[in-house]
Amino acid sequence: KFIYFYFIKSGNNIFLKKRTKTKFLNGLMEMPSSQYLNHRFSLYKAKKLAPINLNWKKVPGGFNYNISNFNLEIKFLKAEIKTKINISPGKWVNENKLQFLPLSTLTKKALNFLI
Numbered sequence: 376k377f378i379y380f381y382f383i384k385s386g387n388n389i390f391l392k393k394r395t396k397t398k399f400l401n402g403l404m405e406m407p408s409s410q411y412l413n414h415r416f417s418l419y420k421a422k423k424l425a426p427i428n429l430n431w432k433k434v435p436g437g438f439n440y441n442i443s444n445f446n447l448e449i450k451f452l453k454a455e456i457k458t459k460i461n462i463s464p465g466k467w468v469n470e471n472k473l474q475f476l477p478l479s480t481l482t483k484k485a486l487n488f489l490i
Contacts, residue, residue, distance in 0.1 A: 376411045376412065376413060376445050376446070376447045376448070377411070377412050377413070377414060377415050377416065377447070377448045377450075378408055378409055378410070378411050378412070378447060378448070378449055378450075379408060379409040379421040379424070379449075379450050379451065379452055380406045380407070380408045380449060380450075380451050380452075380485055381406060381407040381408065381409075381425050381426060381431070381451075381452050381453075381454070382406055382434070382451055382452070382453040382454070382485075382489050383406075383407070383427075383429065383453075383454050383456070383462070384453065384454070384455050384456070385455070385456045385457065385458060385459045385460075385467065387469050387470050387471070388459060388467040388468060388469055388470070389406075389467070389468055389469075389470060389473070389486070389490075390406075390407070390462055390465055390466070390467055390468075391404040391405060391406060391465060391466065391468050391476070392404070392405060392406075392407055392464055392465035392466075393405075393464065393465070402477060403477045403478060403479050403482070404468070404476045404477060404478055404482065405478070405479065405482045406482065406485060406486075407425075407426040407465070409421060409424045410424075411447070415448070418433055418452075421450070421452055422452065425452065426462065427460075427462055429454035429456065430454055431452040431453070431454050432452065432453050432454070433450070433451070433452060433453075434450075434451035434452065434453050434489065436488075437449050437450040437451060438484070438488060440481055440484065442481070447481075449485065451485070451488075451489060453489070470490060473486060
């Protein structure tokens with residue numbers, strides 16, 4: 376499986392959203408992402424699937440992560456903006472407060488990769 380995560384940053388703040396209406400990791404905070412797909416897809420398509428139209432830059436590298444019965448290949452797009460904007464649903468979180476949030480192991484690994 377393949378997925379893109381969208382890392383949105385404004386100064387020391389990172390945009391995260393809460394997982395809702397899902398049986399898997401409900402209530403945890405995460406970065407916005409594309410859907411899981413069974414194949415890789417183009418950077419152009421990844422930008423079109425982004426939650427908001429920003430100046431997305433591809434982050435070099437990525438990593439693989441095993442989830443239960445499948446391997447997930449993860450790539451990242453990053454957008455840095457000067458001032459926080461209202462993106463719904465979600466909220467801005469200061470990097471220094473991430474350890475106080477309910478985050479999945481995958482989200483923690485992704486944030487450690489990016490920060």
